[in-house]
Amino acid sequence: MNVARLWRKVKLLLGREKFSGELDEEMAFHREQMARAMEAEGMTAEAARTAATRHFGNATRMREQSHEVVGFRAETVAQDLRYATRQLGKNPGFGITAIAMLALGIGASTAIFGFVDAALIRPLPYKNPSRLVDVDESAPAFPRSNISRDDYDDWKRMNTTLESLDVYNGTGFLLRIGSVSTPVPAGRVSDGFFHTLGVQPMLGRDFRSGEDKPGGAKIAILSYGTWISRFGGRRDVVGDKISLNGDPFTVVGVLPHDFAFAPRGGVELWVPLLDKPTCEQRRSCHDLDGIARLRDGVSVGQARADLAKVAALLATQFPGSNSGQGASVHPLSEFIVGTVRPILLTLLAGAGLLLLIACVNVASLLLVRSESRRREIAVRGALGATSARLFRQFVTEALLLSAAGCGAGILMAAGMMSLLRNLLPKQIAQGAPFLDNVGLTAHVWIFAGAVTLLAMVLMAFTPTMRLTGRNLHAALSEGGRTVAGRFWKRLGANLVVLELVIAVVLLAGAGLLGKSLYRLLHVDVGFDPAHLATTQLMMTDPASQKPEQLMALYREIKARVASLPGVEGLGLTSDLPVQCFCDTDWIRVPGMPFHGEHNDVMERDISAGYLHLIGAKLIEGRMFTESDDANHPNVIIINQTFARKYFPGQDPVGRMIGDIALSPKSMRQVVGVVADVREAALDSDPAPSEYFSINHGPDVYFALAVRTRGDDKVFLPELVKALRAINPSLGVYGEVTMEQQIDQSPTAVMHELSAYLVGGFAALALVLGVVGLYGVVAYSVSQRTREIGVRMALGAQRSAVHRLILKEAGVLTVIGIAVGIVLSIGASMGMRSILFGVRAWDVSTLGGVAALLGAFALLASFIPARRAARVNPVEALRAE
């Protein structure tokens, strides 16, 4: 566009009042001239003027066209906006309902997307995270098991596909600052751990190559949070000596603020591997986890094949410890977020369905409105509004609604995200550091924008469909209503069926998840978790770790705690129930065929009264006594799963078992069988377990369980105080009641969150679906008032009218429920991995959903049906 033309355009724009005036005058002149010409041909003045006006055509439309030529389009947009606002303002109920529904749908889906984005979409906060893999050994019973220290050294040396391989595990220290000792969770890592992740300390230095060897200097790197909270963020902390379990460790670095390592979430400080604890002195004891960075061009599959080859080589070299041991290699992101992925995707699907139902509802509201605005639209069309202009008007209205809905939805999403994050217990939040990134990020804004755009298109499209093939003439005259009525009824009914289908799918999902949660929380744990206070203990003083000293410590703990008020009894164990699938042992039963396989069983070391205290049921044989110690023959108690697996159809009491080599030292006799106690996570199957007497091999790490008469939560702090008073070197940590432990276990929390969220979505979907059904039936009744009047005048009973309307609603409901049930079976198959103890086609759940929705649907159609039956035939016939 050249400058002169631009200038003329600006001049026109500035003087557009004048432009309009001149155009009007010009066109009036034109009409006048035409009338005059016709008059000259012999018409009357009146007739000539009418004819000229008719011939001249639609002045407004022409004016608009001229305006468009000179570019006053912005004006019509403002006009549309003004008009749309006025339309919404005239009917605030409609506007508020529509915006609230959209906000709900957009808010819920955006909030869930925020979590999906943080957990599944954004890369892990490491350098080139797609090249990082989780490396571990595998055994027949464990597809992913820990790696042993000797195997790690060999793997590192022998592999050809990894740029670097490093290991980590968790430990704990008693950190003494001044006179206060605090137990802190810590990580033990090989020297290249942070280098492999691509993380640089923000202060000081990384561990150097070779600093993790046994006998190396005692050094530590602090996490950022610990540096701030325990060392006041002093920059000169690097080089300081800190006391860990009484040993001086030199601080060499501080990690950056944004560093997080999900598998070891709450770790406060990191130390090199250094000396080998007893476990790491054996190749068969697996206590480490590996991470590795792949070499350029190497795929995960190639690395897996390479390490499998290494493992096979080691198995032939060390058959006693390594036969059957393979390699497990998976992308690190899969290992970290693999468990939450199905849950998050289920939730996202649920929120998406809710959004869909909200959009459908708003669309049908718009449809009803466009129906009642039919005449207005026809009139506007007759006055010269083109289809394009009318379409723009609808788009403007949809835009206004969805923009308002989007704004409110984003506010809601922000609120929901912080609410959900706060609902997560600390234990889980620590294991999922990516949750810190949940918020209104760029991704979330883009998602909200896309969702809003989709909603807008849907809403603009629905009423516009009414415009296509419209017949102005028909709409203006009587014929319009019946054609349109039928059309609307069909589309509206289809939309309602869609809503009901979605509601059924969401309700069925919620029902199954709720049932899973119930089953999970009521799983037979094999003991009584009520009034059971527990805590972890650790003897940190190296000078008092001999067996006799530990036995004395146990005795003192028992005596002190038993004397506390409200204590009914107590027991010691190496691992509390419902905790982990860990501390396993390889056994061999003499006389059973054996080919070097690893028979993994869980091993627990317990005090004499422990099993009785937690309420485990003795099936046969005996429990331990205090005298089952190192001076007496080694004996074990096994659980029922153990007995069934290794002594099928036999009496296990009195039988012997040993280690793989059946070495004489390892042989022990089964003295009792107890019913299964759930040692591992709630949703895992009971595993074979053997219980040793703790007196036989006391350890520095152990746990205490106390049965209280009163409230166990109130008792916990007293317990901790009493234990700390026994010995300052005794670390006391992780105190929790058994019921809290069960309710807050990641499994339970994840099930709970998904059940409640999907339940909430389903409740909203039910309300929206039923309201939608009500709307359709009520509208149909209002359209058929005349017909009903005729029927009644011809002698139809009120009950017949009642039936007529209920039948209409019933057909829609039955179709909706039937299709919904079929689809929800499909949907539940998709979320099988997060269900527990429930089948995807659980009949009672599906039946309950159908009954619930049917009842609500009946209620929703009963009101309009009653109104229809009350129609006064005289009035109905006289109306219109």
Next chain:
Amino acid sequence: MADKSELMPGTLDMLILQTLTRAPLHGYGIAQSIKRVSNDVLTVEEGSLYPALQRLLLQGWVKAEWKTTDTNRRARFYTLTAAGRKQLGMELSRFERVIEAIGKVLRDAEEAG
């Protein structure tokens, strides 16, 4: 109205410009002139005339001023500008080329048939 001929697209601007070469005219005058000269074959719809005039004004090919008609009515008269004359020349030669081309095709079809 029944046997009115549709204008070929893009020719309206040319017709208006051509009409204005003889004398400045108002909108009605332009419409009448085209109708008369074409022996009632070409009718200019008012719905196209006024937007077209705005377009020509905007391009600077015509200018408009308010004058009094011989019947003493105020009317807007459009005058061809130098740029408009140049534009007309271009459009005419383009149009003639097209007509000639169409003519050739039609003759060719006749000879073949």
